[in-house]
Amino acid sequence: MIGSPGPYDGGTPVDADEAESTALASPAAPAAGSTTLYRAGPRRVRRFHRRLLAVLALLVAAVLAGIAWLVYQGTQGPLKVPAQYASVVSSAASTCGQVTVALLAAQLDAESGWNPQADSGHAQGIAQFTPATWSEWGGDYDHSGSSSVWDPGDAIPAQAKYMCSLFKQTANVPGDATANALAAYNAGPTAVINAGGVPNFPETQAYVSRIEKQLEPRYQQGLNQSG
Template sequence: MLVGAAAAAIGLVMVVILGIVGVVLADGEATASETTDGGGGLRGVPAEFREWILKADAACAEPAMSPALLAAQLYQESKFKTSRAEATSHAGAQGPAQFMPPTWATWGRDADGNGEASPWDIGDAVMAQGRMMCSLLRQAKNSGYPGDVRALALAGYNAGWGRVQEYRGVPPKSFAGGETYNYVQIILSTMSRFEGPGLLEVSGSGAGADALRKASTRIGTPYAYGGGGPGGPSTGFCDGTNGYLNGRCAASSTVGYDCSSLVQYAYWPKTKLPRTADAQYRATSDRPVSRTNLKPGDLLFWKNGSGFIYHVAIYAGDGNVLHAPRTGRNVEIQPLTSAMPQRDYLGATRP
C-alpha cells in the first residue's frame, strides 16, 4: 500500500514449468476429491495462508469479496512472504499484507490467539486485510463512483480512500507513477490464477499424507524450470534447453516450481530431500516400493533413454498424479498412466 502496503508494479507472468511432480491417491490409505470453498473456490495458495483467507472471506458479507481477491492481493503485496527481510517495504509497510503501522493500529487484531496482534502473524495479517477490504468494498458500493467496486476498494487499500474520493474513482496512471493504477489492474487480472477447484481432500495421517496435503495447496501454481524450493515458489532459469516457451526464456520471469522443488517443498522440513529428481532418487532408492504397494507420499520416478532421471512425482492414490508437467502448464492432477511416457517409468521409493 502507499498507505498500508507497498505495491509491486510489475505484472505477473503466468507460465508453467518443465519438470513434473506428481501426487497419486492410494486406495484405502488416503482419498482425494476436488472441492470448492465458495467464492469461486481457492487454489494455488500456501497451506498456512489458505485457512485464514477462507475465514476472512467468510467474515465479510459484501458480495464482491472472494477468496481469490484476497489471495491475488496478498500475492501482489508480498508473494506470500512472511520474513522481515522479504516483507518489509522501502516505505516501511510490514508483513504479508503490507500494513503501515498507523493503518495496522486501526485494523490489526490478535486473530490467531497467540496474545499479540502482529502484522507479521499470518492469521492476524490476513484477517486485518479482510476487515479493511470488506470496509472498503462497502464504501465503494455506497460511493456511487463508476467502475468495479473491487477496483475502487483495491485503490483505497493501496493509496487510501481519500485518493479515491479525490479522483472519484481509481487514481489515473499519472498518480504516483501509475503505482495504484497498476496495482489494481494486476490484482484483478491475476485473480483467476487463484480461482477454481480447491484443495484435494486427503484423509489419513503420516509423513506421506501430510506431504500430499501440502503439495495439493499448490495446484494452479505455474511451472518454472529451476524455480521453487522449501520456502515456496520462485523464478527459475533457462539452461540452453529447458525453461523456454515460444522461443523465449519463460522460466526467468515465472514464479513457480519444477517437479523436484515441489517434492522438496512438500516434505520440508520433516524430511529434507535434496533438490533434483536424480538426487532424490539416490537419497531414497534404498527403500523401493512396487507399483502394487504404493502409498500416499511415495515418490515415483521417470528416466530417459540414457538413464537420466528427469521427473519425480508424489503418489496419492486412485491412479492420479498431481504434478507440474512442463513449461507453459500449471501444477495439476492427471492420471498416473498418462502423466509421463509409461516406457520411462523407473520405479517408486518411500522417503
C-alpha cells in the same frame, strides 16, 4: 585355333569387352575377412537423411512444446494458496460478501508474494500494512495472546476486515467496485473518492490491473481445480 577351348574351361568364348562390362555391373562380393566397405546407394542415403530430419523435427517440436507449457504455467496457469495459509484465508474470506478467497490470495501475492517478513520501508508483513493502518485494523485475530503485523494469523483477517470497510467507503464511487476497493487499499480511500475511481497513479493502476486481470483469475482457476 578356331573352336579350341578358351579360358573358360570349354565354355562359350566371351568377348573381352563384354566380360569387363559384366564385372563392373556385378562386382564380386568381398572375400571372407575383407575390410572393404561399400557405400550405400544415393536413394538409401536420401531416405536416411529424410528419416533423420523427421526425428530431429519431432524432438525440436517436443522441446518447444515443453518450454511453451512451462511459460504458460508460470504466467497463465492456475495458482493455489500456499497450504500453510489456506485455512486462515478461507476463514477471512467469510468476513463480507465482496471478499473472496481468490481476491484475498491475489492481493497477498501482489502485496508481498506471501512473505510474512516483507518490509518495504513503509509497509510491513504479508498484507503490507502501514503502522498507522495497522493501529486501526490490527488485532489478535488468531487468539495467540498478542497482535502482530508479522503474524499472518493476524494480518490476513485484518486485511479482509479492512477490505470490507473499503468496499463500504467507496460504494458510491462510479466504476468497478472491486477495482475501487483495491485502489483504496493501495492509495487510500480519499484518493479514490476524490478521483471518482481508480486514481491516475501508475503504481495504483498497475496494482489493480495485476490483481484483477492476472492474479485473481489464476487463483480462481486453482480453486476450481481443487474443487
